[in-house]
Amino acid sequence: MGCVYSKKVRRSPGYEEPALLASETPFTVSEVEALYELFKKLSSSIINDGLIHKEEFQLALFKNSNRRNLFADRVFDLFDVKRNGVIEFGEFVRSLGIFHPNAPIADKVAFAFKLYDLRQTGYIEREELKEMVLALLNESDLTLSEDVVETIVNKTFNEADSNGDGRIDPEEWKEFVSRNPSLIKNMTLPYLKDITIAFPSFVLNSEVEDADMAA
């Protein structure tokens, strides 16, 4: 096996220094180091290459690497900023930073918009909203009649689509969220604030050397 990296410090592509990441996200340096321990665990669960693949992401979220989920796919794609099919460490920390309680609300609002803009047209279309509602009902084993689904989608859409052009643009989304702040509730993970306290095993592990990253 070709050994490109030095024995002591072996970094995967997309690795960024904790100091840099801490300066550009709400995390402190030790929090970024704790996240690195988490990242190493997640990125080696199936393919040991220091990158989080879709299956590893699914495994972490659902304890099942084959479980497909529309929303998990969207989250994965947004974390994969470079769109190269994997989540690198830098992307991981920067994306998680948006979920930090101290992250700017505007970032959370924008991220949520992109999440729901399934086809990345820059707008949330009515069909996309309906598709997401149906996907949620489907994954929950719930069936609602077509009428009821239409009612739910229409009511929400009419509230949000203030200029009535059949799609929600980023401005309308911002206004809609300001009237309904619970819409971005899932964009904040409170325990990110004290990740080194909440997950003490990571604090212990960061004292261990990177010696056993498999070649």
Added chain:
Amino acid sequence: MKPICLNAFDIISLSPGFDLSGLFEKPNNQKAEARFTTKNSASAIVSKLEEIAQMERFNVKKKDGLVQLQGIKLGRKGQLAIEAEIFEVTPTFHMVEVKKRAGDTLEYQNFCTKELRPSLKDMIWTWQGEQQQQLPQPL
């Protein structure tokens, strides 16, 4: 008793695909909350919860779609306190979120499995809770 209305985006955000806590949690982490859907009206749900509270000796406090059950008996970590919040999706489709407010998690889970869920059985459409799997209920 006015439940909060859920819009389409609220519903979508319930997906476990958005729940990133799985990235951080250890597999045996027990959550002290559950969710179920029901086709009954909000007032029917509240009445049923009050019935259960009375049978199991809980005090009930109600406010705006929130029903709080306060246990009288002293458990392992004090009195068990449970909260049920009712959300309306449509007038005939509600979602109820059940959470432990105080007390021992194990006692809470026992209560849910042995008392709450069986008593609510006829009302529950689907149940999403401590068990990973959702059991589809016959309609």
